[in-house]
Amino acid sequence: MELRYGDITFPLNLPREKILAAIRAVVPSPSDPPDAIIRTALSGCDAFISGFRPGERVVIVTSDITRYTGSEIYLPLLVERLNAVGIRDEDMEIVVALGIHRRQSEHEHRKILGPLYGRIRVIDHDCDDPAKLAYLGKTAAGIEVEINRRVAEADRVILTGTIGFHYFAGFGGGRKAILPGTASRRSCMASHFAVLNPEAGSGKNRFAATGIMDGNPVHGAMVEACAMVAPSFILNTVLSPDKRIIAAFAGEWREKHLEGCSYYAERFSYPIKEKADLVVVSCGGFPKDINFIQAHKSMEYGSQALKEGGVMILLARCNDGYGHDTFHRWFRFKDLDTFENELRRSYEINGQTAYSTLQKAQRSRVILVSELPPAEVAGMGMTPAPSLDAAMELAVRMLPEDYKSYVIPEGGTVLPVIKQVQGSTF
Numbered sequence: 001m002e003l004r005y006g007d008i009t010f011p012l013n014l015p016r017e018k019i020l021a022a023i024r025a026v027v028p029s030p031s032d033p034p035d036a037i038i039r040t041a042l043s044g045c046d047a048f049i050s051g052f053r054p055g056e057r058v059v060i061v062t063s064d065i066t067r068y069t070g071s072e073i074y075l076p077l078l079v080e081r082l083n084a085v086g087i088r089d090e091d092m093e094i095v096v097a098l099g100i101h102r103r104q105s106e107h108e109h110r111k112i113l114g115p116l117y118g119r120i121r122v123i124d125h126d127c128d129d130p131a132k133l134a135y136l137g138k139t140a141a142g143i144e145v146e147i148n149r150r151v152a153e154a155d156r157v158i159l160t161g162t163i164g165f166h167y168f169a170g171f172g173g174g175r176k177a178i179l180p181g182t183a184s185r186r187s188c189m190a191s192h193f194a195v196l197n198p199e200a201g202s203g204k205n206r207f208a209a210t211g212i213m214d215g216n217p218v219h220g221a222m223v224e225a226c227a228m229v230a231p232s233f234i235l236n237t238v239l240s241p242d243k244r245i246i247a248a249f250a251g252e253w254r255e256k257h258l259e260g261c262s263y264y265a266e267r268f269s270y271p272i273k274e275k276a277d278l279v280v281v282s283c284g285g286f287p288k289d290i291n292f293i294q295a296h297k298s299m300e301y302g303s304q305a306l307k308e309g310g311v312m313i314l315l316a317r318c319n320d321g322y323g324h325d326t327f328h329r330w331f332r333f334k335d336l337d338t339f340e341n342e343l344r345r346s347y348e349i350n351g352q353t354a355y356s357t358l359q360k361a362q363r364s365r366v367i368l369v370s371e372l373p374p375a376e377v378a379g380m381g382m383t384p385a386p387s388l389d390a391a392m393e394l395a396v397r398m399l400p401e402d403y404k405s406y407v408i409p410e411g412g413t414v415l416p417v418i419k420q421v422q423g424s425t426f
Helices: 034-043 071-084 106-116 185-193 217-229 253-268 292-303 328-332 336-345 349-363 374-379 388-398
Strands: 002-005 008-011 019-022 058-063 092-097 121-124 133-138 144-148 156-162 233-239 245-251 269-272 276-282 306-315 365-369 383-385 405-408 415-418
Touching (some): 002 276, 008 388, 034 233, 058 071, 071 106, 071 156, 071 233, 071 245, 092 106, 144 185, 144 217, 185 217, 233 253, 245 253, 292 306, 292 349, 292 415, 328 349, 328 374
Parallel strands (some): 019 405, 058 092, 306 365, 365 383
Antiparallel strands (some): 002 008
16 A cells, blocks of 8 residues: 655555554545536526626635645636626636735745636735734624735625535635635634633633534634625535545535535545554645644544554655744643643644644654654654654554554545444534
């Protein structure tokens, strides 16, 4: 079996009798090519698009390079539909929903826009420039919503992206294009802070978890913020593990996002009867392992299949480092209670991801195969390894002779779920 690592692969040398299962999404091959899937989805938006008028300023929000969405396929088809009802190229612009991520390079803009690059204006969202932000109001929980001014002042807003699991918002896609995608840093931090229970020392809200939206306070904040923008419609894709568009959902932003999440959960949850001593997880290669913050999602999903005190091998190249320069600083806290107290005192989104990483590193033993400096990996509570073979050698020494394992080749897309507790995600 070959496991992806960035843009290369490693062979896995693991006896078959040691493997309980290779955990994969069960995804049928699409009967139609990607452009036909997108066109069919967009045909369901005719009632929305027909209301657009020439001269209106239209903003299309799309994801950055860390989340492949098929944008180079769907954006041209979306613009074609808008042109057909009289919206000129010069009245459209594409806002890249960076959230608090770094700016995109020209090369990355070209990849995101495909043939539209140089034709439709594209700008990166800036979460830190007050002049480029607009205040919309407060959520029921008191979160102040500030978003990109160009989005706030547009006549029409269309949200695009892809649907997948998210480790504390339940699912990506839909409303996430607004908060955190085009929100101020302050709004992002406040909404993500909802991942913690209100009482000090009480840890993470149990509903702020992968695949859960009912009762999820982070999801709730995102929905409220998105409602303040009132998008005209959404266009969200679902991708196979090898990044093919297998479905698309377009229409009313709440309804179609929920429909897409249900579709995703049915196909990308993998039932298991028991947890294993060893879990070998590949994020699925670039871009899911472009940095550690992105790779953490695979670590989180894979941990659902791992026994307490077991061993995880995580293949995450992280050629773009951690994903943010503040991330690694949080690992100066080695005690989880102290870490949580500091997180409550000075909340930061990257700190939440670091906290979640340390929780898993202390609950089990994690061997990380990456390009990150070995000393820094050790400082995060994990064991560094230069290759999959080296990681396996280390793991065998930590495991009982009769160990059993799961292999997860596409850790960024599939969620192991214990059969006995599997139920509705909504």
